[in-house]
Amino acid sequence: MQCPIPPQSPPPTPTPTCPQLVHSLSILPAADTGRRLRAQQCQLPAQPGCSLHAAALGRMRHHTIHLFRKGLRLHDNPALLAALQSSEVVYPVYILDRAFMTSVMHIGALRWHFLLQSLEDLRSSLCQLGSCLLVIQGEYESVVRDHVQKWNITQVTLDEEMEPFYKEMEANIRGLGEELGFEVLSLMGHSLYNTQRILELNGGTPPLTYKRFLRILALLGDPEVPVRNLTAEDFQRCSPPELGLAERYGVPLPTDLKIPPESISPWRGGESEGLHRLEQHLADQGWVASFTKPKTIPNSLLPSTTGLSPYFSMGCLSVRSFFYRLSNIYAQAKHHSLPPVSLQGQLLWREFFYTVASATPNFTKMAGNPICLQIRWYEDAERLHRWKTAQTGFPWIDAIMTQLRQEGWIHHLARHAAACFLTRGDLWISWEEGMKVFEELLLDADYSINAGNWMWLSASAFFHQYTRIFCPVRFGRRTDPEGEYIRKYLPILKNFPSKYIYEPWTASEEEQKQAGCIIGRDYPFPMVDHKEASDHNLQLMKQVREEQYRTAQLTRDDADDPMEMKLKRDLSEENLPKTKAARMTEQA
Structure with a gap:
């Protein structure tokens, strides 16, 4: 059947729906109403062979x-x-x-x-x-x-x-x-760069420090510019798929895949939503130019970073487009932050892990991974389950894991704290186990970045200042002394006074009754003594490194490598942004 569009160039936009498509939809069963409506919205132009395409x-x-x-x-x-x-x-x-x-x-x-x-x-x-x-x-x-x-x-x-x-x-x-x-x-x-070219410039091996990585990028110059956006004219130059395919191969509904409807994140997927969020962030050019990652707030109820990572991970947003939009803003600013703490620095950090992962066998495992320390981690399924299900007894850690499970996103410093707690900080459980949990729950789960960060935060690779440990009490309290983050994600604790919100087990029995939460019954006691556990784990890590440092393939170009300096800043309480309430607490 000839599509009733007159042969003209270019064809009108929007293109009329072909009657064959409408007919094919009209015979669908009532159960397919949703798919029928979605397919009707596809304004497919003429079939292959229509004079429009001659x-x-x-x-x-x-x-x-x-x-x-x-x-x-x-x-x-x-x-x-x-x-x-x-x-x-x-x-x-x-x-x-x-x-x-x-x-x-x-x-x-x-x-x-x-x-x-x-x-x-x-x-x-x-x-x-x-x-x-x-x-x-x-x-x-x-x-x-x-x-x-x-x-x-x-x-x-x-x-x-x-x-x-x-x-x-x-x-x-x-x-x-x-x-x-x-x-x-x-x-x-x-990605921004051809990882194979980076490897060639580094002698065929991946650069294992961020500082060396930046040196190689300096030889390559800026990334390739993005290609132009696609238009209707691009698609009109060739024929669309045959009629009926849009209905036959529609996007399945969550119920078709037996995905529970209650597991819907407030983050909506898609290029349109990603571009909208991107424009919102880039509109504040002062914030963009001055962005410094360690100074963002780990327990902010709203993302103090861009919150764009799920859209980059799924490819809904182009990392190259973002890079050059940032370059334009930097060019107009009197001053702007620099890598590794700037927004462009975060994109290059992503490239760093992509490059290392592309040339490292068994990158997501400890065994057979040439850059990873071989550590005899504890195997404790019960402790792992308590960490995963927000039952550690440390409210800040449990609030982090609750937000992760409910929303699929947590601040990067919250990720650091949860990872440190599971591995070298408190539980001494393998980073591979934590990586698997994050891979399942994070919207922005990324093979290279997820594994790289877990090795880094467990001090298994990249980061060597293993004596620096996140405290599961003090670190959160510094930026949120009132515990609003905990009250939001752990409502069982919402009635505790602020002085107990991070350590509810220190409240008296009467104070616990007044708060409507008895520790040990309504909310668990801490699963470890943080000081004892962290001191013990420090000794274990020291022994591991003494045994393996000479033989493990760990490369350190400089003691002041930006990757290490960055995590030092993350762990430095003096560097955290202080709320007005926090400053008043200090003065008191």
Whole structure:
């Protein structure tokens, strides 16, 4: 059936819906009403072969599947742009391999919601440009094989990713390409720099300090500039997927995947939401220019950092676009902060871990990891469970873990405190166990950054000032002496006077009754004596380092490396921002 759009160039926007699509929707069962409405919003232009595309077909060559993985956006998407510029027809596809995402990526319920919201937002954006998103469920390679043959595909485009499982996935797709006769094009879009080039400039090995990493970046210069945003004209130059595919391969509902509806984070996924948050933060150019990460507040009820990390992790926002927006603001400011504590410094810290992870075998494990101290951590399932479920008996730590479970996000200093408590600070449990919990619960869980931070904070790699430990009482009290953060996330403790809110076990029995919370019955006693545990663990860490320091592959270029100096600042009580109440407490 010929699509009733007159042959003109460019075609009108928005493009009228083809009657075939409307007909295909009208015969759907009532149970699919939600999907029907979403598919109706996809204003698909003419089918392949419509005279609208005649001129374009003469110039284009490929039938292309563009595989979205983490680059769930239309701005600065070089692989998708390349697909549109080289193809007769482009199928925008996201493969939802539930087994892979559960067993390999360890996606928890909150991140599932965030992902589905991001896919729905991407679907809506593609519809507005005259295309659609096809979410196909199944095993990754099987889906590619089946649809390459079904759609006569000659090219697959995708973002280049650094994780070993994504590298293996790309290698397998390339193998399919050799077998079935299609080309594979992967382009860098999730990082600022080509990590392979950084490794080459460092003699083929990863730089293990931030300071050395910055020296190499100085040789490379600024990152590549972002590619232009995609427009309706880009999609009109090639044909959209066949009619009916938008409905057949819609974004599943959370109930379809048996994801509990109560596990919805206040952070909404998607490129649109990410761009909105980005503009809100960049509007305050003074804050952007003066941002200094250690001076943000760990127990702020609202993020005192940008809070954009979930959107970068999922690829809803482009890190290159953010980098250059920051550069423009810095250029106009009289003074601005510098790496490692500036906003650009945080992006480079992300690149640092990406680079090290890309060339370090077993990066997410202790065994077989050449940069990681080999430590005989305790195996204690009960203690691990109490930490994970906010039952440590230390209100600040439990409030942190409660916020993490409820919202999927916590401040970076809160992450530091929780990680230190689990590992070298108090419980002496392996950083691998904590990494797995964060991987499941964090919206911004990232293979390289998550593992790198856990090694760093457990003093297993990167950071060597192991004598500096977060106190689970004093550190939170410094910035929130009234305990508002604890009262929000642990309402069982909300009626305790401020002097007891961080140590409710020190309140008398009568004071506990007045607060409506008996320690040991309504809220647990502390699971350890912090001073005894931390002193004991310091001795254990000292022994480990004395035994292994000469043989472990730990590199320190300088004693004043910015990575170490940064954590020293994080751990320095004198450097924490002080609230008015905190200053009054000190003066008293």
